[in-house]
Amino acid sequence: AQSVTQPDIHITVSEGASLELRCNYSYGATPYLFWYVQSPGQGLQLLLKYFSGDTLVQGIKGFEAEFKRSQSSFNLRKPSVHWSDAAEYFCAVGAGGTSYGKLTFGQGTILTVHP
Amino acid sequence: NAGVTQTPKFQVLKTGQSMTLQCAQDMNHEYMSWYRQDPGMGLRLIHYSVGAGITDQGEVPNGYNVSRSTTEDFPLRLLSAAPSQTSVYFCASRIGYGYTFGSGTRLTVV
Numbered sequence: 001a002q003s004v005t006q007p008d009i010h011i012t013v014s015e016g017a018s019l020e021l022r023c024n025y026s027y028g029a030t031p032y033l034f035w036y037v038q039s040p041g042q043g044l045q046l047l048l049k050y051f052s053g054d055t056l057v058q059g060i061k062g063f064e065a066e067f068k069r070s071q072s073s074f075n076l077r078k079p080s081v082h083w084s085d086a087a088e089y090f091c092a093v094g095a096g097g098t099s100y101g102k103l104t105f106g107q108g109t110i111l112t113v114h115p
Numbered sequence: 116n117a118g119v120t121q122t123p124k125f126q127v128l129k130t131g132q133s134m135t136l137q138c139a140q141d142m143n144h145e146y147m148s149w150y151r152q153d154p155g156m157g158l159r160l161i162h163y164s165v166g167a168g169i170t171d172q173g174e175v176p177n178g179y180n181v182s183r184s185t186t187e188d189f190p191l192r193l194l195s196a197a198p199s200q201t202s203v204y205f206c207a208s209r210i211g212y213g214y215t216f217g218s219g220t221r222l223t224v225v
Contacts, residue, residue: 010153032212041207043218090157094212103214105157
């Protein structure tokens with residue numbers, strides 16, 4: 001069965017600083033990988049996804065993520081963080097095919113942005 | 116398109132009570148699922164359905180029941196609520212791996 005680990009429970013950065021959120025997955029085949037963001041009291045918003053092809057994927061709000069098969073990682077990056085980026089971020093892996101596959105989430109990383 | 120609609124948004128139950136969380140989608144998606152979100156644990160899959168009349172268990176199915184009589188609706192039933200079921204519940208539907216999530220139901224069991 002697939003699994004996802006987000007090693008950092010809580011990250012604090014200053015506004016304007018760069019950001020990297022870590023995500024490691026476990027799955028035997030090529031996974032589908034996702035990053036979602038959740039603001040307090042809100043639902044989940046998709047930031048970006050990787051299915052195949054170019055391992056560097058661009059998402060919304062200036063985020064990008066890089067798929068590294070050798071490291072089983074899919075880290076999320078942003079070159080300059082804005083105060084509005086403060087939220088909880090979830091990495092997820094989809095596996096098992098598009099008909100019966102399931103989405104498994106990591107534990108989440110809470111991002112705090114200092115002015 | 117309304118997307119995925121969950122009702123109610125908030126609910127307080129007493130231990131032992133039963134209730135149904137409603138989920139409806141208007142996108143004609145075959146696949147629907149229920150997740151619960153607890154602090155520090157991410158979202159965990161409760162039940163899912165790949166089409167009308169077909170349901171299966173996810174990671175944490177105990178205490179929950181589902182049925183899928185139509186493509187549009189996928190209700191989640193709590194048979195006898197327990198404090199451990201206090202959580203935020205999300206319904207999602209998808210086509211391929213394009214997921215659409217509802218806005219969630221915050222449930223408190225006292």
